[in-house]
Amino acid sequence: MPQDAAICATQQPCEICPIRYRAVCAHCEGDELDELESMKFYRRYEAGQVVVWAGDRMDFVGSVVSGMAGLTQQLEDGRTQMVGLLLPSDFLGRPGREMAAYTVTATSDLVLCCFRRKPFEKLLIDNPRIASRLLEMTLDELDAARDWLLLLGRKSAREKIASLLVILARREAALIKRRPEGRIAIELPLTREAMADYLGLTLETVSRQMSALKREGVIELDGKRRVIVPSFVRLVTESGDDSDGGPLS
Amino acid sequence: MPQDAAICATQQPCEICPIRYRAVCAHCEGDELDELESMKFYRRYEAGQVVVWAGDRMDFVGSVVSGMAGLTQQLEDGRTQMVGLLLPSDFLGRPGREMAAYTVTATSDLVLCCFRRKPFEKLLIDNPRIASRLLEMTLDELDAARDWLLLLGRKSAREKIASLLVILARREAALIKRRPEGRIAIELPLTREAMADYLGLTLETVSRQMSALKREGVIELDGKRRVIVPSFVRLVTESGDDSDGGPLS
DNA sequence: CCAGGACCTTGACCCAAATCAAATGCCACA
DNA sequence: TGTGGCATTTGATTTGGGTCAAGGTCCTGG
Structure with a gap:
């Protein structure tokens, strides 16, 4: 069983934080930001470590600063489905809930910017900027979950793989406010098993x-955890949905 | 193509509204409730009517008072997945979004309690009771969507059907603050095709x-749209997840 | 340099659910 | 009382992805 995360002393000031304008703190300024800054603490996890088990008490909430985590649900007989992928700027934990509803696992080395849950809940009541940003993020997550429903319910195995790669490419590009185009590289911080759990497939x-x-030239592999995509539009075609990915929000 | 909904004159006062303590207005009292009451208008739709098409402008938000609606997403080639089921008290529409992201269809006769979107958005800023209730409801919907991901990704056809029936029974029971037990009846305001679209299956x-x-006695059919369940626990067993349905919230 | 193990790939076979194709039941309405 | 239009059921057949079973690749540590 993995050790608890180091509560790490070295943390960045909010001003130079890579997720400053995308995380739950995005709309905060001045005093509000100072208050968050004084409350925050970092936690680090290694790839494979469990952040919380479903059903365990969870006394903090937080944002992913770097790395990736997966939310996972299980049936009694062990069948596993990943139900969420937490990428940088995504929010972890639910205000008002004591126990974690899902098991959270770091799928790559992970840094979280955390707040103790109770004080954060109080902040949410006093501070509409944070509450409204959290609502906005939750609505976005709901949209993402609904897109995933379409993928799980109706797409073929090939389309599922292509869709996952498209999503990872878009999320990676969004962090630097660009749109993926032409020849691109995608970091794939997931084992084949984690991909299978996400896509409702077997690892085989x-x-x-x-x-x-x-084989068909849609992707090239650079090691096992890095994918080169010669033509992003080709990949999008393979993913089944021909949408343009919406506005660059 | 269906006619637009009648904007119906006959509407109930909030005090005797069946969804008074479950909808987005649940935590409002006194003046707040009066303000909502003065803004609200009902819309009625017949089974099969489309409430909005994905991509169309949507100038209102609202709550389901009675009946059922489905949120639907499609791939270009026509494959369809229902991504949400709106039951009484559920919220329809997204504050801050002009265009509908999903097609909404009444799967049974439907009554909505609506607010024009712009004034409602203003209310959301001024009135933390409504904003916090909406956040809470959105988080619940996200949890429901994630449970659905497990269903679509990992359950067999039989488990999917049983799960749908369990959910409908629980939602029906929650409205009257009871827990389903023993022999129960479930209204099934969905065609076989709508069920298939929800479950990621074919109607056959x-x-x-x-x-x-x-055949195996897990259910009895009373007409096509009403199911009798002799033993609710038996049905839950068939659904694959042996959870107790959580607290009666 | 080699051994062990985690992770990944590939092959053979099987089965649950999709697809294709009729029937059947069930109204609403002439 | 028949008739057209659905929704639904049932049957025959196909198939995509699961299951089981070897191997292969690449670290890491002795």
């Missing part, structure tokens, strides 16, 4: 479809 | 599994 099927996409 | 598979559950 993920592996086979990755091989097929490679 | 839905029909076959309904027949199988009937």
Whole structure:
């Protein structure tokens, strides 16, 4: 069983934080930001470490600063489904809930910017800027979850893989306010098993479809955790939904 | 193409509204409730009517008073997935969004309690009771969507059908603050096709599994839109997740 | 340099659910 | 009382992805 995360002393000031304008603090300024800054503490996890188990008490909430985490749900017989992917700027934990509803696992080395839950809940009542940003982020997550429903319910294994790559590319690009185009590289901080859990497939099927996409030139593999996409539009075509990814918000 | 909904003159006062303590207005009292009451207007739709098409402008938000609606998403080639089921007290529309992200269809006769979007957005800024209730409801919807991800990704056709029935039974019971037990009846205001769209199956598979559950005595059919469940625990067992449905919130 | 183990790939076979194709039941309405 | 239009059921057949079973690759540590 993994050790608890180091509560790390070295943390960045909010001014130079990479997720400053995308996280739950995005709309805060001046005093509000100072208050958050005084409350925050970092937690670090290694790839594979469990952040919380479903059903365990959870006394903090926080934002992903760097790395990736997965929310995971299970049936009694062990069938596992990842139900959320937390990327930088995403919010972890639910205000008003004592127990974690899902198991959270770091799928790569992970840094969280955390707040103790109770004081954060109080802040949420006093401070409409934070509350409204959290509502906005929750609505975005709901939209993302609903897109995922379409993927799980109706897409083929090949389309699922392509869709995952498209999402990762878009999220990576959004952090630097660009739109993915032409030839791109995608970091893939997930094992084949984690991909399978996310896509509702088995790891064998993920592996086979990755091989097929490679064979047909849709992707190239640079090691196991880095994918080169020669043509992003080709990948989007393979993903089944021909949308343009919406506004660059 | 269906006619636009009648904006109906006959509407109930909030005091005797069946969703008074579950909808977005749940925590409002006195003046706040009066303000909502003065703004509200009802809309009625017949089973099968479309409330909004994905991509269309949407100038109102609202709550389901009675009936049922489905949120639907599509791939270009026509594959369809329902991504949300709106039952009484559920909220429709997204503050801050001009265009509908999903097609909304009444799956049974439907009554909505609506507010024009702009004034409602203003209310959300001025009135933390409404904003916090909306956040709470959105977080609940996100949890429901995530449970649905597990269903779509990992459950068998039979488990999916049983799960849908369990959810409908729980929602029906929650409205009258009870917990489903023993022998119960479930209203099923969905066609086989709508069920298939919700469950990520074909309508033939839905029909076959309904027949199988009937043959084995898990359910009895009373007409096509009403299901009798002799033993609720048996149904929950068939649904795959053996949870107790959580607190009666 | 080699051994062990985690992770990944590939092959053979199987099965649950999709697809294709009729029937059947069930109104509403002439 | 028939008739057209649905929704639904049922049957036959196909197939995408699961399951089971080897191997292969690449670290890491002795």
